[in-house]
Amino acid sequence: MNTTPTDLPPPEGDPAAEYVLGVLDAPARREIEARAARDAVFARDLAVWEERFMPLLADIEPVAVPARVWEHLRAMVGGGAAASATRGGRPTGWWESLAVWRAFAGLATAAALACAVALVVLPGGTAPEPGAAMVSTLAHDDGSAGFVALIEPSRGQLTLTPVAAATSGGRVPELWLIPKDQAPRSLGIVDVTHSLVVRIPEAMLAEVGTDAVLAVTLEPPGGAPGGKPTGPIVAKGGVAVL
Amino acid sequence: MAEAETVNDDVLAGxxxxxxxGDANAFERLYRETSAKLFGVCLRMLARAEAEEVVQDVYVAVWRKADQFDPDRARGMTWLxxxxxxxxxxxxxxxRSEVARSVIALEDEPAAAADDAAATMQDVHRLDDCLDELEAPRRTLIRTAFxxxxxxxELAQRSATPLGTVKSWIRRGLLKLKACLER
Structure with missing residues (x-):
């Protein structure tokens, strides 16, 4: 083979392979990441290349990380900021109690209904204060509550608690925010057995309001391909100010 | 040896x-099991202080975005x-003010890592075998890049090889590698 350093015209590159190998410059890397975010097939390609190269890491010796790194992380996980109250493996907030939520679900439905009525009667009169907490009861078709959601825009998070929810056929539940007159935006895969804190991306915070709808669909493992819901809606509900 | 590899994929996924x-105990165990390997990975590219920061950033991201991990798509250790x-x-x-990096000698590259009795993972050998099928300069460039x-x-500069040639070698090398791994 030709190994003399003459300047040959290079063949077309495989962008996924080049990204994983690490030879691309910063702008090219951002392009690849943007493409992976909107193209599920390409994202799969990337994952395959990652798995292909992974065995090389067996050559790398582990090196103990200085203790201060864990100290920082522990501070983040364990406390300090009020925002970590729902973290830490112990149900410390009232919203973590399933019993409270189950009792609350009925009330929330009534409250949501009352709000809906108020919205009709008093148009524009009930816009939430910026950052105000909101709730949503995501109901099944028969009207029974499937999930309840506590939305805390000030913390950029949403706590989704299953009340009566199940999956079937190996599908996974995915949560969607549907802003008024817009396409659904995925909030990620959720859980039918445990309360889950979902981060609301900064760009989506402004779209969470009383004119939005939350919905859960059943999607293939890994989530809806291409970021668009494909499965049946198992529960949905409007958003109301707490 | 690579202790981190002893944690199996199911345990990591769990x-x-x-x-x-939001289980902080699980997070701590995850950190204990995997952080040394990640630090080793970062130390191949960065100075110690920076590698430390990157490892910390990674676990902050893991704590916040662990729900984005999909065990059907990737193994836990791969994801991390x-x-x-x-x-x-x-x-x-x-x-931009990067420290000058060593010259890449394309002719007398070190022999591929000797077979390690402890490294029983078949795919390690498979990838090594496939890399061994590449001509030495391509193999060296691919390993260095990775x-x-x-x-x-940078590879062109450090190996005193024209850029087009480096691109050709690596791109052809990647194609061959893919074909070999898919055999």
């Missing part, structure tokens, strides 16, 4: 899933390692 639910590599590479790219996160331009 720890990541528990982390996604690639997150660490990607952040380390981004850090490298942001460093471990050090070097760009095409």
């Amino acid at each position: 720890l990541i899933a528990a982390t996604a639910r 390692s690639m997150m660490a590599r990607n952040r380390a590479i981004d850090r490298l790219r942001a460093n 471990f050090e996160g070097a760009t095409y331009e």
Whole structure:
């Protein structure tokens, strides 16, 4: 083979392979990441290349990380900021109690209904204060509550608690925010057995309001391909100010 | 030896899933099991202080985004390692005042790592075998790129080889590697 350093015209590159190998410059890397975010097939390609190269890491010796790194992380996980109250493996907030939520679900439905009525009667009169907490009861078709959601825009998070929810056929539940007159935006895969804190991306915070709808669909493992819901809606509900 | 590899994929996937639910104990165990390997990965690309920061950033991201991990798509260690590599590479790219890196000698490259009795993972050997099928310069460039996160331009400069040739070698090498691994 030709190994003399003459300047040959290079063949077309495989962008996924080049990204994983690490030879691309910063702008090219951002392009690849943007493409992976909107193209599920390409994202799969990337994952395959990652798995292909992974065995090389067996050559790398582990090196103990200085203790201060864990100290920082522990501070983040364990406390300090009020925002970590729902973290830490112990149900410390009232919203973590399933019993409270189950009792609350009925009330929330009534409250949501009352709000809906108020919205009709008093148009524009009930816009939430910026950052105000909101709730949503995501109901099944028969009207029974499937999930309840506590939305805390000030913390950029949403706590989704299953009340009566199940999956079937190996599908996974995915949560969607549907802003008024817009396409659904995925909030990620959720859980039918445990309360889950979902981060609301900064760009989506402004779209969470009383004119939005939350919905859960059943999607293939890994989530809806291409970021668009494909499965049946198992529960949905409007958003109301707490 | 590579202790981190002794944690099996299911255990890691379980720890990541528990982390996604806010389980701090699972998060701590995940950190204990995997952070040394990630630090090793970052240290191949960055100075110690920076590698330390990257490792910390990775686990902050893991705590916040563990719910994005999909065990059907990636193994836990792959997900974590690639997150660490990607952040380390981004850090490298942001460093314009980078320390000069060693010259890449394309002719007398070190022999492929001797078979390690402890490394029983079949795919380690498979990838090594496939890399061994490449001509020495391609193999050296691919390994250097992977471990050090070097760009095409940097590889060309460090190996005193024209850029087009480096691109050709690596791109053809990647094609051959893919074909070999898919055999």
